[in-house]
Amino acid sequence: MSRHQQREGTGRPGQPPHPAADVPATGAARPTRRTVLAATAGLTAALAVQGTGTAQAASRHDDRSLRALISRMTLQEKVGQLFVMRVYGHSATDPDQADIDANLEEIGVRTAAELIEKYHVGGIIYFAWAHNTRDPQQIADLSNGIQKAALAQPRGLPLLIATDQEHGIVCRIGKPATLFPGAMAIGAGGSTADARTLGRISGAELRAMGVNQDYSPDADVNVNPANPVIGVRSFGADPDAVARMVAAQVKGYQGSGVAATAKHFPGHGDTAVDSHTGFPVITHTREQWETLDAVPFRAAIKAGIDSIMTAHLQFPALDPSGDPATLSRPILTGILREELGYDGVVITDSLGMEGVRTKYGDDRVPVLALKAGVDQLLNPPSLDVAFHAVLDAVRSGELTEARLDESILRILRLKARLGLFDDPYTTRADVTRTVGTEAHLRTADALAERTTTLLVNKGNLLPLSRRSHQRILVVGADPDSPSGTTGPTTGVLAAALNELGFTATALPTGTAPSAAVTDQAVAAARDADAVVVATYNVTAGSAQQTLVERLAATGRPVIAVAVRNPYDVAQLPAATAVLAAYSWTDVEVRAAARVVAGRVSPRGTVPVPVQRADDPEQTLYPIGYGLSYRRH
Template sequence: MDSQNMKLREKIAQRFAFSALASSLDEETRRIVADLKPGGMFLGASALIDPEQVGELCHSLQRASLEGGSGIPLFISADLVAGAGCKLREGATHFPKNRALGAAGDEALAYESGRITAQEALAMGINFNYSPVVDINNNPLNPVIGTHSFGEDAATVSRLGSAVIRGYQEHGLIATAKHFPGHGDTHIDSHEALPVLPFDRERLERFELVPFREAIASGVDAVMVGHIAVPAWDASCMPASLSYPLTTGLLRERLNFQGLIVTDGLSMKGITNQFTMEEACVRAIQAGADILLATVDRYEHAQSVLEAVVAAVEQGDIAEARIEESYNRIINMKQKYRLTAQKYRRPAPSPETFGSPASQQISMAIASKALTPLRGMEQGALSGERRNLPWVLIRDRHTGVFADALRAYLPDMREETADHYEGTLALLAELSEDARVLLAISHNKPVGAAFAETADRLLGRAQEGWWIHFGSEYDVRDRAVPCLLAYDRAPSLQASAAGYLLGEEVTIFP
């Protein structure tokens, strides 16, 4: 990897992380790796099925890079924000999301979740995790961060975020603190439009930036810059990912971050509503980004964005020194993580590596500590003689683990299932006032005040009405009926919620 001998075009290509286009190495993805010679590949949901498949895909990608591409191992990245099992369809450990970790408040368990995620990711060949989220979610109207955040206060987010980072990196997985400079106190999803942080610098320094400072102090090796406008730092309202004052002035210089700066996905509408991806790639490099997450859907688009940056360098719009600076930073990071042609070895995991009983126990421990009873929701409320009462479970299809556990103990329970949480209102409305009702719903964003108020009212008219909520605390915090708040639909949270109500130990072990 002699810097002097590598062509400028290939140095530029090291800055790109393109998307794998299939769950195996199809011809188009192979051409991206072999012909364009990128430094990294990103595995989205369609490329993540089970550990064996992911392992084979990662090996094929690395072989294509080493034998026919740049000759340098790839950064292979994914969004494993709650363990490998949160993205794979089966076979790996699925942890509760960050908000549940925040409710559990246990730094040692947060570290363990990072450790296990690192071991499972690396065993498949994923070496770069776009996690953890260190945004502080203090806005009930935030449509995207929600339960991905550790909580509403800077201290909790900083402490637990740093624990997860250490768990990843001390076991060989590159961690990424995101979404700089903070996506928590916004009410717009940057996948759809450009959010604005309207606060002054003093507020940003004492709140949004605190977890990022702590992550940097903990040695995080990458920071992902979000598509968020911050007029206090850049009056042009340029997205932070394309803003020199934010990416270089604030993150690189003021916070003294010396690791890799990664953009959020450049196909998101927070960018594409204003710029083509070609324009965005050029602007991101000018702003100070090292790695461009170019989430393209075909070879021609990948080629086009690479050519746009090459042309910008040739025309003098990007200084060659910027290319050299980021190239050296990327190569040094690859050397740190043994991603060199000489040191790279294909992982050889055993079947016990993934989803082991010990790993599941950690997930269950987090879940049991995270459960939050509200308004008199007692542990063991479904124990003893109460198990023989004619309960009605109204649920959406995502709460199957919870339903399975209850079914084993409640012989007279009747179930009504909707495809989506919104469909449960009609099922609730059909019940008589002498019914004993359990409502179990899951959603990864706030359900909205109208739904929550209606569900609360319908449950309140029943003889007994309880809400078991696998979603945002903002949905249920100010309601009237007893509630068990479980934060998200992770299997361990569903099993723990059932165990709490039954007064039994319920597991998700094979």
């Protein structure tokens, strides 16, 4: 997989997914679709309003003036405005030589400034692996350099600068920016006020760094425990609850002057295939789609969502052609535009993903996406191929220039609403005043404490007493940390417990511990009063499950902390206590440690049903289940 095929929930492009991805081991029992769908039926209604500041900015640039601007654009400028592209480097004009080389190889330009000059792109997307996000001041300087290069062009159009800052396991900008729990953790907390606060603070920090569009929130309803690409990126399995959280987060982001993006339309929550590497098929009926997948998107539209991202998957009940939704006119125009009444910006998911490249070539995909109703084309594998494909389609008459004008008007409306025509720049003072402040960090910690979920507590083991359980061994998985977090998980857990007065030692054992590593952990456990195990996507018969069983056989109490999917609990009957943290990021791991120590009471409840491992037709823990106790 080449570098342009970036994965939303993993690390640098070109590398495999995180170990032990969310797919069950061969032969492992998992819930049926019918069981989970039955457990999560429901409808919702959610209303929201946009902030007045962006509306006032837009009023100074009405459709008449924007259409006049479009009429003065060349065809090449119009085509370029449709693209949002990656670019390597920490600077718009003076990146490191390695980034210049990468840009020349993949895009045929040296710098972001040259990208803007040559292709007239309407947006740029930031990634940590592209070295765009070293630190907040550098990000602000890069954003200003990009806008300066854009305004120096004949038409002087500011750019949409975007990133995937979902929080939880998908973060492109790390410390010292404020990092919050991810969507499923927020769903476990159950507070729309917290969802809105996350959006407000994250949006303010993004805008201070010059980022004006965030590809968040995830509006997928995760009803498939084996979903390898969404999972904890979703707020949960109840469409009503997901809709409320989505609407709240939209209000938070957009109230801070950042365009929110609901994704992945028409819904990516019931797949067992990752659209980065395959071509998923959703088998829901039209009725199921209406009552499940569509609900959060309707709420996002009512909340005034600025942009919606498409999914690279088949949905035969909505379009039997076999085309991916990204290229489906029945889905994007017939349903999203005409039935749901959405007239905002529609952006594709990355065009480097396999799900959109399986059926058509890279020269056809951008043209078909525009014909389907897309406005922004994100990150094609070859910008030159995609750019000239659209250009040639207009010249041949397959696409009309008027069709391009429709999309450009929506894009320019968004830029106007964001105030980019008035002032696209940020300042270093804005960064210092806004990003990673003590108040923001305290808010993130407090919010995380409301999400940790206690599912098992045999014999009321938790909260742990320092008198009886002073010495703690911390073992388990250390998945690659999201951008800019400290990690590794076992080290963060041990350090947090030490700060809370315990004597904790970390012994990483990985997601697939060998027999020798397991023996080492068991030997170390004999010198401890309790063992904490960080688990990551445990499956039946897996080495992680064996590790927990052997540790429990020592007679020491074993506390499992599920640092990704809460479904782990079904595979861990030997554990004395089980907590769901929903992510291995520092803010969530530290909150779990405070719950273990009794500094805070567990308040989260699972936002997805957890099925029995031995009988997936039966629910072990329903949505809304969670234990608690009084803090020390």
